[in-house]
Amino acid sequence: MNAQNTSATLRCIEVECRTSFSIDQRLYVCPACGGLLDVDYDFRSLENPGESKAVFKQRRMSDAACDLSGVWRFRELLPFVTDVSSIVSLVEGNTPIYDAPHSASYAKLESLRFKHQGLNPTGSFKDNGMTTAVTHARMLGAGAVACASTGNTSASMAAYAARAGMRGFVFVPAGQVAHAKLSQSIEYGASVVEIEGNFDDAMRIVRDLALEADVYLLNSLNPFRLEGQKTIIIEMMEQLAWDAPDWIVLPGGNLGNTSAFGKALYELHLLGLIARLPRLAVIQAEGAAPFYDLFMSEGSTLTPVADPRTLATAIRIGSPVSWKKAMRALDWTRGIVATVSEQEIADAKAIIGVDGIGCEPASAATLAGLKRLAASGTIGATDSVVAVLTGNLMKDSGYTVDYHSGRLTLGERKIESTYANSSIRVPADQSEIRKILKI
Ligand code: F0G
Secondary structure (H helix, E strand, C coil): CCCCCCEEEEHHHHHHHHEEEEECCCCCCCCCCEEEEEEEEECHHHHHHHHHHHHHHHHHHHHHHHHHHHCCHHHHHCCCCCCHHCCCCCCCCCCCCCEHHHHHHHHHCCCCCCCHHHHHCCCCCHHHHHHHHHHHHHHCCCCEEEEEEECCHHHHHHHHHHHHHHHEEEEEEEECCHHHHHHHHCCCCCCEEECCHHHHHHHHHHHHHHHHCCCCCCCCCCEEEEEHHHHHHHHHHHHHHCCCCCCCEEECCCHHHHHHHHHHHHHHHHHCCCCCEEEEEEEEEEEHHHHHHHHHHHCCCCCCCCCCCCCCHHHCCCCCCHHHHHHHHHHHHHCCEEECCCHHHHHHHHHHHHCCCCHHHHHHHHHHHHHHHHHHHCCCCCCCCEEEECCCHHHHHHHHHHHHEEEECCCCECCCCCCCCCCCCCCCCCHHHHHCCCC
């Protein structure tokens, strides 16, 4: 990659605007019309897909820092960096794809694969996007970064800010973030601000703050986050020998991933790296489903959900910032949106555990959604499907223990422990224990 003459620009996604700006500017939305921004490239030097695939593969044998990262190994597809030595990396990406036979039969599919983004350095897919956004922050000379978060973005940002020697400010909804996630931000040295409000309040406040104070905003509104998250798809396609599946299923919250996946697929197809486009299926929790409502209404404006509710706290979001890019992703991929109940998420999570994989609640929305979509015939039993598990099982251990011990509730509503594997209490006596366990 010739760093010095990067073709990258920021470009407004609004068709009647399309104004472009230098990537040296600190912009989150288009100054001309307020639209969302893409990082846009001239990809003309990449006209030989076979050559690109060979380069990506070859790098898996390399020990160079930028080749060890499962994000930067694909740097020709996100060529905005002017100096590879400025990259801030924790060797992110490189996440496995697993066959999941129990989950497949639960959804009545012939087979199912999970790409487990929870096996990233801080335990979620956010690391793919944080390495690129913090690298851009460093390119701009930012001394401080900030985000609003339901827990994973903040954990990831805190870690990458620490690596880059930047101050990190995280704004989280008070009392609504899983402990493990909070502990990460604290341990990595970020300033943690618990807002008396929900995620959408935190997002609004940090957006305003970033316009006035000298902090660089690292939510997925920041287009450089999405450039890194594109590599979830790029790596997935490489793992599938560039043979695109019929469906890619993911949970939707703030809709950064949906937006990034759409852009990745569009670009891979444009460049001839994949021959056809998979369809995206975005799954939301019933109590926090503004994107589903928009999809079903066939309208053109998203109506926020004022008081979003779900035990899958990662996706407890009523006003997703990237909904326009997410709609574009659906347009490009003939994508769909579905919802699932709290009960369905909880049961699906337990089934993913039975496959020996495990994930956090938001990620399990994928299997719950697949079960519904297969039952309705939208997804065929023999279709090839890859679902993305976005966060690690250990991110929300409280939820897991509560489910298996019959204590999981949302407000007044009890969630049934359909697949409970509860622990048992025994006297400290071996023969008694053997009797009880029949071993
Ligand atoms: N899954 C997990 C585990 C998440 O943490 C998130 C988002 C999502 C799914 C939804 O992804 O926002 O791209 O649609 N978490 C953000 C956060 C909001 O602050 O950690 P999305």
